[in-house]
Amino acid sequence: MQWTISELVERFDASLLGSANTVITHLCTLEEGKPGGIGFFSNSKYVTAFYQTNASAVFVPKDFKPATSIAAALLSVENPYECFAMLIEEVHQERMASKRGIEFPSYIGEGVTVGENIYRGAFSYIGDHVSIGKHVQIYSHVYVGDYVTIGDHTILYSGAKIAPYTVIGSRCIIHSGAVIGSAGFGFITNAAGTYKRIQAIGNVVLADEVEIGSNTTIDAATIDKTIIGKGTKIDxxxxxxxxxxxxxxxxxxxxxxxSGSTKIGDYCKLGGQTGIAGHLHLGDYVTALGRAGITRSFKKGHITLSGTPAFESKKFLSCYARFKNLAQLLEKRNDREKSSK
Amino acid sequence: MQWTISELVERFDASLLGSANTVITHLCTLEEGKPGGIGFFSNSKYVTAFYQTNASAVFVPKDFKPATSIAAALLSVENPYECFAMLIEEVHQERMASKRGIEFPSYIGEGVTVGENIYRGAFSYIGDHVSIGKHVQIYSHVYVGDYVTIGDHTILYSGAKIAPYTVIGSRCIIHSGAVIGSAGFGFITNAAGTYKRIQAIGNVVLADEVEIGSNTTIDAATIDKTIIGKGTKIDxxxxxxxxxxxxxxxxxxxxxxxSGSTKIGDYCKLGGQTGIAGHLHLGDYVTALGRAGITRSFKKGHITLSGTPAFESKKFLSCYARFKNLAQLLEKRNDREKSSK
Amino acid sequence: MQWTISELVERFDASLLGSANTVITHLCTLEEGKPGGIGFFSNSKYVTAFYQTNASAVFVPKDFKPATSIAAALLSVENPYECFAMLIEEVHQERMASKRGIEFPSYIGEGVTVGENIYRGAFSYIGDHVSIGKHVQIYSHVYVGDYVTIGDHTILYSGAKIAPYTVIGSRCIIHSGAVIGSAGFGFITNAAGTYKRIQAIGNVVLADEVEIGSNTTIDAATIDKTIIGKGTKIDxxxxxxxxxxxxxxxxxxxxxxxSGSTKIGDYCKLGGQTGIAGHLHLGDYVTALGRAGITRSFKKGHITLSGTPAFESKKFLSCYARFKNLAQLLEKRNDREKSSK
Structure with a gap:
């Protein structure tokens, strides 16, 4: 895949400073830029890298004027990163394009419905009564259990495991090793303190445009549904x-x-390693910073949480600043008290 | 699978309020109940859902009398949830019943012993000298290394990976993507600060009725055994x-x-995201609330732990309450001191 | 595999106390020692186990003299654990030796280069244009995407998933279920608060002697590389x-x-469950104790971190000691203040 600068100028409606004839062969960062590469510049943090780059071309913001002359061709556009991201998408699409058709051996059960133009990698497993939409890509070692439904343009990367009865929407991405629809951690405790399993006969429902990260696990409901709403992205x-x-x-x-039975609203953001106890309700727009431990419900609203148990982040950080000085503070106070006696 | 109300009344020795002829076709929650569904009611939190349900039948406690008339047939039983769970189990068993016999292609090594009535899914891999009991189910993409032993009625879901020499008891469940018996994280540190691997030639032993969750990892002992005791359930x-x-x-x-070499007793409960340092000993009945960080041993006893480093939960929460007020408390105290001068 | 004591004495240049003719058939701990077993003793914590062991032989330190007579043959060596580890390695190598050649069915794409003496397990998948070095072992259910490079003597255990364009050095070990090179968690946030995926067209590069644990996930760079340096070990x-x-x-x-774009130096040690925010820089030799939450950069140096947000461990533990007494301290102070009024 390659483009000339003039093609890119026309395509992104850019103004050009520099030569229009250079051929661009790959995408790059400014720091690692090499001849043939195109990068983007939109954050002043990278100003040094910008002036030192060996890339052949750079997307820059519309109002930007370089302070000194620069070898790279500059393409001024409304949003440099978005233009760059469109080229990333183009490279990605070209790479994925060949994954069509059926590789062998692969397994397909009875009563399966399959849309046009799908990919089924070698060693992929499709159970009975599965329904698969159009343009779906199912990589090697994927397991799709009986009665699963998969919408159009969805991608299941290598080794994703989809338990029976799961429903997956359109344009979803399930990364490698994700496990969707295993029986949840549900037991009856016997009088003797031992456990008896409660099976899960419910399922998992992923709406359209959901993304599930590598080795993530999403358990099936006991009865009823575990639900991930439209456009939600999980790492x-x-x-x-x-x-x-x-x-x-x-x-x-x-x-x-x-944890089990918790409900989380729309437009929430949960930072890495956050934990949420069971049977809670987080309203829309609630944000947790990384490593928060949420032990009660929070209403809809633009609150940001930290700590375990979690409360409002600014307040937490203020308390934590005191905590960091606690040894000293108490010592000083003791000193003052002694000296005042 | 379907039942008439009268069948259920007889089977669970229930008293009936309502029609005996309705046909039940599925299990449901009270909230999501629809005609043909049966639910259960045993927690007063769900009283509104109970009176509003569209389910055709509900298991209720023996002493329960509805305050107003209700369309659903009520089956009074000793323990509504247990009756409901027995129906869940029945539906589950029916769904699993078809997973018998051998799908192709699948791989089996030399010197393997296999009990009657087992399931080996397509692309499952059984190494050499493996011993497999009766009624075992091995789903697609499962790997069973050389010299592994698997007891009767055990289930290995799709993509579980069982390293060589692992011993798995009877009636165990290993969920998708679990990895049992990889070499532990053991290295000799060289003088230069670099690492040399210590291989693991020990194994993992799971007793009977152990359950291992999706994508969980259990490492093999260096020599000797990593052991999970009878009836222990891991998420x-x-x-x-x-x-x-x-x-x-x-x-x-x-x-x-x-962490490595830690010993944990019987009847313990460890909340989500808890971490335990190496070479410790937690006695029987020790409980950790979610996100505890346990850095020392605790004797057998009904103690509950929180915090990192973890100590007794009530004490932790009392300290944490002070922590949350720390900024204010210290400010007030400063004010008082100033005003008293 | 078995050795006579006299063979071991010669091999490890040991001095012997006891019989030279015993045949050693396996390795063991002192606690679990049985006739035919050899263990090692180098830590005085295990002195009781040493004097009570039923093992037939024990490696002991050069200067060690038993306080009472002991049935086991004692082999005095410079470093008992290293000698023991060499026997572990020997047992391990023998176990792995049979994994050579190709099992069927397995899948291999077009334009693949393969070195001598490799193992490709049943149901392993090698994509197009892959380059594989000598003596590489690829277990069952491994996925190797297009254009991947794998160095000599590297081992990929069952179910490891290697995305296209990944580069893996020599003598690396990738454990079961590890996912290397999935697209990172990168999105553009639209004005409406919805997300648009940024694909990853970069890759992951693992240097020589890197080890990646079971079910670990390492994401590909958006463009450019995610890099793991030589000899780094990940659990x-x-x-x-x-x-x-x-x-x-x-x-x-x-x-x-x-988190994304963070840089970590050489010879660092990160304890279990530690979290590190994005775009930070930890210099060489930085250590984090378990469960630290690192939210700012730290320069090269022998610092040890704890807490969330993390700071110097000793200081953290001193503050935490005050925290644990906080309830009492404040109460006492209130009492003193009251009584002084």
């Missing part, structure tokens, strides 16, 4: 327990754990 | 390091990490 | 986000999470 190694409901356009960073 | 994404020993009927929630 | 269930760079000979314990 790697996250645990979503049985009967959890997550709203739309919520972002959940790596290693977060959400 | 998803848990790390159990090499040479750990866990007793019987202990419950370990998601994302807990247990 | 199970660790998250390494996109564009992270980790230096040489750094050790990272289980369940650590490292």
């Amino acid at each position: 790697n190694l996250v645990q979503v327990a049985h009967n959890v409901q997550i709203g739309k356009h919520t972002a959940i960073a790596a290693q977060v754990g959400i | 998803n994404l848990v790390q159990v390091a090499h040479n750990v020993q866990i007793g019987k009927h202990t419950a370990i929630a998601a994302q807990v990490g247990i | 199970n269930l660790v998250q390494v986000a996109h564009n992270v760079q980790i230096g040489k000979h750094t050790a990272i314990a289980a369940q650590v999470g490292i």
Whole structure:
């Protein structure tokens, strides 16, 4: 894949400072830029890298004028990063394009419905009565249990495991090793203190445009549904327990754990390694900084949480600043008290 | 699968309020109940859902009398949830019943012993000299290394990885993506600060009725055994390091990490995201609330732990309450001191 | 595999106290020692186990003299554990020796280069244009995407998933279920608060002698590289986000999470469940105790960190000691103030 500068100027409606004939062969950072590469510059933190780059071209903001002359061709555009991201997408699409058709051996059960133009990698497993939409890509070692439904344009990367009865929307991405729809951690405690399993006969439902990270686990509801709402993005190694409901356009960073039956609203943001106890309710827009431990419900609103048990971040950080001085503070106070006696 | 109300009345020795002829086609929650569904009511938190349910039938406690008339048939029983759980189990068993026999391609090594009535899914891998009991289910993409032993009625879900020499008891459940018996994180540090691997030639031993969650990892002992005791249940994404020993009927929630050579007793409960340092000993009945960081041993006894480093939960929460007021408290005290001068 | 005592004496240049003719058939701990077993004794914590062992032989330090007579043959050597570890390695090598050649079915794409003496397990998948060195072992259910490079003597255990374009050095070990090179958690936030994926067209580069634990996830860079330096060892269930760079000979314990674009130096040690925010820089030799939450950069140096946000461990533990007494301290102070009025 390659582009000439003049093609890019036309495509992104850019003004050009520099030569229009250079051929661009790859995307790069400013720091690692090499001839043939194109990068972008939109954050003044990278100003040194910008003036030192060996990249052949750089997307810059519309109002930007270089302080000194620079070898790279400059393409002035409204949003440099978005233009760059469009080229990333183009490279990505080209790489993925070949993953169509069926590799062998692969396994497909009875009563399966399959849309057009799909990819089924070698050693992928499709159970009975599965319904698969159009343009779906199922990589090697994926397991799709009986009665699963998968919407159009969804991608399941190598080794994703989808338990029976799971429903997956359109344009979802399930990364490698994610496990969706295992039985949740549900037991009856016997009088003797031993445990008897409660099976899960519910399922997991992922709405459209949901993304599930590598090795993340999402458990099936006991009965009923574990639900992930439209456009919600979940990072790697996250645990979503049985009967959890997550709203739309919520972002959940790596290693977060959400306990059983908790409900999380729309547009929430959960920082990495956050834990949330069971049977709680977080309203829309609630944000947790990394490593928060949430032990009670919080209403809808633009609150940011820290600490375990979690409370408002600014207040937490103020208390924590006192905590860091605690040894000294108490010593000083003791000194003062002694000296005042 | 379906039942008539009268069948259920007879089976659970229930008293009936309502029609005996309705046909029940599925299990449901009270909130999501629809005609044909049966739910259960045993917690007064759900009283509104109970009176509003559209389910056709509800298990209720023996002494319960509805305050107003209700459309659903009521089946009065000793323990509504247990009756409901028995129906869940029945639905589950029916769903699993078809997983018998051998799907192709699948791989089996030399010198393997296999009991009757087992399931080997497509792309499952059984190494050499493996011993597999009766009624074992091995789903697709499972790896069973050489010299592994698996007891009767054990289930290995899709993509579980069992390293060579692992011993798994009867009636165990290993969920998708769990990795049992990898070499533990053991190295010799050279003088230069670099690391030399110590291989693991020990193994993992799971007693009967152990359950291991999705994507959980349990490392093999360097020599000797990593042991999980009878009836112990481990949730998803848990790390159990090499040479750990866990007793019987202990419950370990998601994302807990247990460092090398630590011993944990019987009937312990470890809340989600708890971490335990290495070479410690937790006695029977010790409980950790979520996100505890345990850095010393605790004797057998009904203690509950919180915080990092962890100590008794009530004391922790009392200190934490002071911590939350720390900024204010110290300010007030300064004010008082100033005003008293 | 077995050895006579006299063979071991010669091999390890040991002095012998006891019989030279005993045949050693296995390695053991002192506690679990049985006839035919050899153990090692180098830590006085295990003195009771040493005098009570039923093992047939024990490696002991050069200057050690038993206080009473002991049935086991004693082999005095410079470093008992290193000798023992060499026997562990020998047993391990013998166990692994049979994993050579190709099992069927397995999948291999077009334009693949393969060195001599490799193992490709059943159901392993090698994509197009992959380059594989000599003596590489690829277990069952491993996925190796297009354009991946793998150095000599590297081992990929069952179910490891290596995304396209990943570069893996020589003598690396990738444990079961590790996912290397998935697209990082990168999105553009639209005005409406929804997310648009930024694909990753960069990759992951693992230098020589890197080890990656079971079910650990390492994300590909957006463009450019996520880098793990030579000899760095990463435990199970660790998250390494996109564009992270980790230096040489750094050790990272289980369940650590490292956010995007953070740089970590050489010879660092990160305790279990530690979390590190994005875009930070930890210099060489920085150590974090378990469960630290690192929210700012730290310069090169022998500092040890605890707490969230993390600061110097000794200071943290001193403050935490005050925290644990906070309830009491404040009460006492109130009492004193009252009584002084």
